[in-house]
Amino acid sequence: MRRALVVDDSASNRELLRTILEHAGWTVEEAGNGLAAVEMATARPPELMLLDIQMPGMDGYETLRALRGQAALAATPIYAITAYAMEGDVERGLAAGFTGYLTKPLTRRQLLAALS
């Protein structure tokens, strides 16, 4: 079964994303901060990651850099999730190495469309 790693400091956001992905057939693991996400993804690379930008400690960009620096995670689809998409943010996210950029609140339809 395909494994996704959902990274968000908000438990309710993780739960929402988990529910959508599980209904779409994914096995979902969760991390509540960037450091845990890097440790988990390094130990067992997932097929997909959803990564919150606004997190205390390592933010999404810092976490992405740590992930992309590893050969096993260089091509993994990693989507940025953010509540504050400003003009230029999407371009900045893609330039940083995100696969795509998704804005909260995320609907089931938006998420599945982005992943298809």
Ligand SMILES: [Mg+2]
């Ligand atoms: Mg957050």
